[in-house]
Amino acid sequence: MVDADIVERVLRSALMSGGDFAEVFVEEKATFSAALDDGNVEELSSGVARGAGIRVRFGETTGFAHTADLSERGLIRAAEAASAVARRSSAKTSTVALSQRLFVPVDVDTIIATSISKDRKVELLLRLDAAARSAGASIRQVGASYGDSFRRFLVANSNGTFVEEEQIRTRISVSTVAVGDTGMQGGYETVARTMGFELIDEIDLEELARTAANRAITKLSARPAPSGKLPVVLNGRGGGVLFHEACGHGLEADHISKNSSVYTGKIGERVASPLVTLLDDGTVGKQWGTYRYDDEGNEAKSNVLIKDGVLVDYMWDQNQSDRAERVSSGNGRRQSYAHLPMVRMTNTYLTAGESNPQEIIADTEYGIYIAQLGGGQVNTATGDFVFGMTEAYLIENGEITAPLREANLIGNGPEVLRNIDAVADDFSMVPGTCGKDGQSVPVGCGQPTLRITEVTIGGTANG
């Protein structure tokens, strides 16, 4: 993307005024998206963004500048802007010797989306629309969208790292609105992977559309969710995001070093039920949060965070691992060249247990069965979280009964981890978008079916 000798010269000028570490990140990302709504193909959209972000670290201080000008002159100007924070130190001569460039292309069997005609992508939307509408007469609105992206980046730093990587992602989603006597309800389903157009051969598009349609239809007969503390059985398809939010964020080393996480200083301690083993793993298949090297040029790893209920480790990026004098766990990510990297999750999941999912439900006298959670939010300082339930049912006498209207559930991450009393032998992973400090990155969230002894449900029905 940029020649090695130019990269070296840019790194040298970034360190001209001193500094402990300098990095050049050059990125080009092309996206395509198409959407269908109410039977009409809406505008197709595509485009390219490219640019470079340069950072210089001096002690605890980071200077960062980004530019869309990829000429040597533009890069050097950004390097000088980034190094402005280091001006107060005495200049030292820096030599930068880059390693041999490590090129990580997409897999050979990847079908690059730009090689597929736009007609074929539009045709997918029409299939999704037809399938969703055939699910029931109450389906009045169907939205379908297809998106792909091809991202290529180069990252080089003063430690010699020099990695260039290609990442391809494809995402398909369906949203529906069903109308009945009780009003309108919405349903949604999405599939997203770190792979090319070959994704289409791996999934059942019609099934995806029917799932979104049935969610809306089911909720037409939903009753208000109860209010108060109840046992909750979380289905593997829908719940992984809870652990991403409620536990994952608190295990990011930047929160730990600022003492703004409830998990600070708890390594080696029991923080969860012994049934809980939690991993963050950037190497899982072609999941939404998967990559080969992170945005700092460190290799993705499979990291055990909690083992049998005991806290084993946090997640680390370059900055935090340098401070702690350890290796990065491959969790340094950034939304784009215009953002500073920070500690981010990849695919975060709870490993499967030994119980039978049906038996867990049968063993619950009264509670909530959650088939799909919506988005959520956590305060890492306290561990308090809130989540929307987008598909949920009552459990009465060990059986799943009435569907429930949407409501939030609220709780505390550490408490939920301690209150898991059954973990099933099934497992699934779903894609999500994780936001932190204004940056969004794709992640995967997974879990088996499990039960939490009590969570507060924010419904409107009394007890």
Added chain:
Amino acid sequence: MDDLEKAVKYIKSAMADGEAMEAFILSEREVSIRIYELEIESLTTAESSGVGIRIVRDGRTGISYSGTLERDAITRAIEEARDNSRFGTPDEFAGVAEFDGVEPPSMSSQWSHELLSTPMEKKIELARDLERLTRRFDRRIRSLNSSNYGESAYASAIINSNGIERYSEATYCWAYAHALAGEGDESQSGFGMSAAKNFGEIDIEFAASEAATKATRMLGATKPRSMRTMVIFEPEVTRSFTSIVAGTLSAERVQKGRSFFANRIGEAVASSKLTLVDDPTDERFFAAVPIDDEGLASRRNVMIDRGELKGYFYDTYTARKDGVKSTGSANRGGIAGSTSPGPRGCYFEAGIKSREDLIKEVDSAVLIQSISGVHSGVNPISGDFSVGAEGVVVTNGELGEPIKEFTISSTIQKMLGDVHEVASDLTFRLGSAAGMTLAIGDVSLSGN
């Protein structure tokens, strides 16, 4: 901003017969400073620009964008938009904006030379001072997650094949702190912010006291028992609530059958105490702009008048579909996005009663300091509303003990009807909505 004018000239020369074209061109400079324990944790300076192109041929729309303003990149974006337009379903209402006879209001300059000429060292010092003030505010403030300064200066142009060519430019700056308060094993966090057009107008004492107060007053918070109660929203919470309500009034949502406000114009949809205004030209908004994102004049629209629904937000496309005029409400999500109608500067009209009197006259309520899970807990189709919250119990007009880890639930429709009192303390901050202290009766609070 020479690049912007060059790009405008070039794009105009590339417009072709037989198609409608619109270009949105943006050039932006940003600074952000993050302080931790009085040291600079990061200092970011950035320049970015880009163009978004929309082309309509035979009723089919295609869009494209480029993250640079280089001539080749613009050419590619135009070609790509043209190609993309081949695939859409023909739609007789598709097109770009036309002059509607409404002139953009003359507004005082949104461009602050004072801000841009202030040296970086002073901006760094301001963020440091914010940390010092926040710590000094209360001995229970143990640390700050960060203390931040940020500024943005942008210039944009919208041009289209109907001859619209309008420019806007603005600067604004802000400072915010994340305070962590602690006592024993417990810790609580609080957020405080101040935003302004000029550097000298940032009020860090306000931001510090807000962050410190919000963090310390939650110490000792317990989980309340479930009940039905009146809630009093802090201005920041009202701001979120206002955005949610206004968002459901988008004509796009209505036309797509995704709003519970469909077919309700002229009906009472809220308490007669409530008037919802959208006025992006109101200069109390830091991001006030004379034009919308299709180049039409921004204007004041009354959406709900003393409880009665008056209308929806329209852009050019949705207006044509309904046979009405655009309300100048086109919003664009950056250069890569298409436009859709929605609020651009909305607020409930302030009442007469002061915040203090409002609280003083309440027998029993919960003052809601912050809500969470808004994107997942509010369903704009059905109106179901269920969010996480923390706050302080109000008894006989006095603030009492803090409570946390509970949800408040109702429906948007019911909450609008249950508005009890709108206070006078309308507060403007960053963003396209403003809020005041607002009391809403009969909400379900779920706790223990």
